[in-house]
């Protein structure tokens with residue numbers, strides 16, 4: 001199973017580069033990798049297993065976070081309305097987004113960053129994503145709020161970006177007038 005030793009930490013080049021598009025249909029190997037990545041998220045959110053395997057909880061994981069230069073990620077989270085969101089997205093692309101922005105009041109963390117980085121991370125409130133599912137079928141999904149933040153955090157990884165790249169250097173808690181804090 002995937003554990004913290006498999007997770008690449010900041011500074012490693014694979015996290016700083018734009019990941020390569022995945023060839024479709026998915027190889028058996030890529031299919032298996034995605035299952036392992038989703039199992040990491042589920043295990044990390046299980047009180048018993050996360051303790052047993054010493055896993056940091058995660059709601060998203062990108063392939064380059066486990067050292068693979070492949071444009072694919074998984075996400076497993078419940079939203080503000082306790083709705084479960086489970087995504088395995090291949091070659092995702094944000095094709096449109098809202099003007100309005102949102103932030104997590106507590107800021108963001110990252111499984112690849114072993115330190116606290118303070119500050120608001122401005123994200124689009126709503127995004128429309130085009131991607132492929134594990135069967136190679138094209139999907140278009142619209143997400144808003146917390147799920148939108150998670151998917152943007154993961155797509156950033158695939159583009160070689162870290163959450164703190166979005167934090168205002170002068171004033172990390174700067175809030176442009178018209179933004180809403182999403183809790």
Ligand SMILES: O=C(O)C[C@@H](Cc1ccccc1)[C@H](O)SCc1ccccc1
Pocket residue numbers: 057058059060061062104107108109110111112149150153154157
């Ligand atoms: O490093 C990753 O990509 C996984 C992040 C994703 C993430 C962080 C902040 C905001 C949105 C997504 C981990 O989930 S950070 C740990 C965590 C665990 C549970 C809930 C929120 C954050």
Ligand code: NI
Pocket residue numbers: 109110111112153157
């Ligand atoms: Ni991250």
